[in-house]
Amino acid sequence: MLKFLSIRDFVIVSSLELDFSSGFTALTGETGAGKSILIDALSLALGERGDAAMVRNGSERAEISAEFDISALPQMRAWLREEELEGDEGVCLLRRVLDAGGRSRGFINGRTATLQQMREAGDQLLDIHGQHAHQSLLRPDAQRVLLDGYAGMEGAAEQVATLYRDWQALRRSRISLSENAGALASERELLQFQRDELLSLNFNAAEWAETQVDHARLAHAASLLETAAFGIETLSESDSACLAQLNALTSRLRDGMAHDESLGDTLKIMESAQAELQEAVYALRHYQQRLDNDPQRLRELEQRIRDVMDAARKYRVAPEQLHEVLQRIESRLEQLGGDADLAELEKQEQAAQQGYLAEARKLSAGRKLAADKLAHEITAAMQTLAMQGGSFAVALLPLAEGNACGLESIDFQVAANPGVPPRSLAKVASGGELSRISLAIQVATSQVASVPTLIFDEVDSGIGGRVAEIVGHLLKQLGRDYQVLCVTHLPQVAAAADHQWQVSKAVEGGVTLSHIAVLDDEQRIEEIARMLGGVTITETTRKHAAEMLGAVG
Template identity: 75%
Template sequence: MLKNLIIRDFVIVDTLELDFSAGFTALTGETGAGKSILIDALSLALGERGDAGMVRSGCEKAEIGAEFDIAGMPQLQSWLREQELEGDEGVCLLRRTLDAAGRSRGFINGRSATLQQMREAGEHLIDIHGQHAHQSLLRADSQRDLLDSHAGLGKQAEEVATAFKDWQTLHRRRLQLEQNAEAVAAERELLSFQRRELETLNFSVTEWEALQADHARLSHAASLLETAQFGVEVLSDSDTACLAQLNALTVRLRSGLEFDAGLQDTLTMLESAQNELQEAVYALRHYQQRLETDPQQLRQQEQRMADVVEAARKYRVPPEQLPEVLAGTAARLDELGGSADLAELARQDEAARHAYLEAAGKLSEARITAAQSLSAEITAAMQALAMQGGQFSVALLPLNEGNVHGLEMVEFQVAANQGTPLRSLAKVASGGELSRISLAIQVAASRAATVPTLIFDEVDSGIGGRVAEIVGALLKQLGRRHQVMCVTHLPQVAAQADAQWQVSKAAHAGKTLSNIRVLGGPERIEEIARMLGGVKITETTRKHAAELLGIPA
């Protein structure tokens, strides 16, 4: 609720600081004293447009600051966190400045905020009902929310919204798939061909490495055979072969040992070399035997390599990356799915639509019952508020396909007088009628209302006597659940308030200034007496005022 309001240099207010309490507070005063200045200042703090004319004459800027207790308002607290505008726990501070050039700035909890953000915050905090425009009851979404809250249909409405969103998500996917079916089919056909082609190639990196090695060997087989043959001849088969000459040398060295034992070491080394060379000859001959020179196998390997290189060129990757291309092709095919997937998606789409319609249908049935009850309650309240013959109706206007809120649009309709047709509440011309209708709605729906502070401006316009007492009683009843403030000129309304503030204006140093003060018991009797008797206040008038207030005279 609203706890504190500071107004500086606004219209005809120099400095004003007000502390607010719970319950029903009446604002009274002489005509023209500026009773609506408080509402205008609050409206500015709540993001309404301002102009340079609101700045007190001769001042640089006007400033409005409002402090609210939001400890019991989790939705607003969540919104402030989302907007990164949170402040001290359980407190919301709104501040608005307006300079003499018409430029304004807004702040929420000390942080700069746009007017839209201030308006959104204000929608959680205050409803102003009257001839001024800050009224949530004129908005279609507020009317729907009020009906659902009044009937306890919030959870059902959330379920319908979820079902609608689920259906729309599936429906959009289905439409997208159907619209792109031809292109998808063509892509799927190409990818299927590519996958078959790559699977038929049956390529692996390990095979490619082995193939390259084998091909290098086979393509040089003749040269390798010639090299091996040359080695055998040099070492063993020619007339001047190394082994033959080495054998002759070792024979002569053995003979020389008889005369000089010093040749033993040389002989040992040469015999070792002789053995190594003989092993080399055996190895070369074995290599000649196992080396293949099959031209057919070579041609097959060359063809295989050509097929792999051609596939790599086609897909514009090195041969080593062909397995990755195959994996990517298969994954994309899985994403596209097949015709069976479209049929399954269509089935899911229809099932989600059915689920939404079923949930929305149940919500509609509950809304019909709630609308009839709420319409009767508000119509009855209108009769008590000097609108005899008036009628109120919560109309449920069907929507062809439904939306996230259900199968109908909720519209408050009213006929202010007997015999006049029902019209949308937003089109009611009389501000006084609109105020009283709003009062009737708020009283009927007060148990479900979430906005903590309600302000009524001139709700008693055009009424008096018994009806005025009823208005006061209704406001007092509403004040048990909400913080209620009412600008009134009727003593019957003001007398039933839990607190009364007097708005007055006076000239100071050649300038007219407005002031608001809280009235005590005797002061309140005087103010009610003034409202009853006008300029001349008699003891009889004071006794009547005390009687209205329930205070001993």
């Protein structure tokens, strides 16, 4: 609900700060006092367009701030989170600044916001019924939500929307697959060929590394054999073999030790070298025996290397990445599926469509019952609001294929007089009629409407007497569930209010300024007496005013 409103330098308001209460509040005052300025200021805070003429003469800018309590509005809190416009817990602050040049800026909870965002916030916070543009009941989507809420079918409507989105997603997939069937078949054929080619190559990184090692060895097998033979001959088989010379040397050192034992250390070194060289001879002979000089195997390895390198060049990757290429190809083939996928997708689409239609028909049936009941209630209310003979209807307009909202669009229609064909509520010409019809709708749907604050302007236009008293009681009834503000010039309506504010204007320093005063009980009697009696207020008039307040208190 609206908690606080601050207005600075707006039209003929210099500075105004208002604290709002729950229940029904009436705004009264003499004609021309500026009662509609409050509504205009709120409209600006809620994202309506403004112009430089709204800035008070001589001021640089106008500023409007409206604070709302949203602790009971989970959808509003969720919207603020989604838009990253959160503020203090349970509070939404809308602020609009309009400069003398006509430029404006909007803020939500202190953060810069677009006019669209401010309007979206306002749609969830406050409704103004009258000749102003900010009226959610004129929007088809708001009418649909209100009817579904009245019928208790919000869950069914959400289910229908979900089923429709699922159906349309399958439909788009089927159309895409069908339209691209030729191209997809060609792509599938190429990918299958590439997959078979890579599978036949049977490449793996470990085998590739081993192949390269084996090829390097076989490619140099002759040279390696010669090296091994040369080593064996040098160490042990030639006339001047190293081992033979070492054997001779160690024999002489052994003989020399008979004369000098200090040669023992040298002998140990030579014997160790002799043993090492003998090990080397054994190793070279073993290597010589196991070295495979197989030209056929070499040719096979060379062919394998050529095959792998050709594939790597074809797919423009390093040989080690060929396995990744195969994985990508198989993944894409899995995405493309086969010809059977189109038929399966068509079956899924048809099933989704039937599921949607079944639930949508149930929703339509529930809407039809609720539409008839709601139309009856609002038509009955119209008869008491100076619209005798008028009627209200909720039209369910069929949609060819349906949409996320169901198989029909909703249109609130009204015939203001007998014999007049019903027209869309959005086309009702009279602001007073529209306000009273809106009042009747709000009363009939008061348990399901989601906007917590309602403002009625010109709701009593063209009525008086008993009808005005009925309007006052309806507003008071509405105030039990909502925060209701009504601009009125009828004492019967003002007397029914829980709170009353008086709007006045005065010339101060040669400048006309508007003021709003919150009236106590005595002041309410005086104001209602003024509304009853005109220029001269008598004691009889005051007594009548007090009786009116007592009767509805």
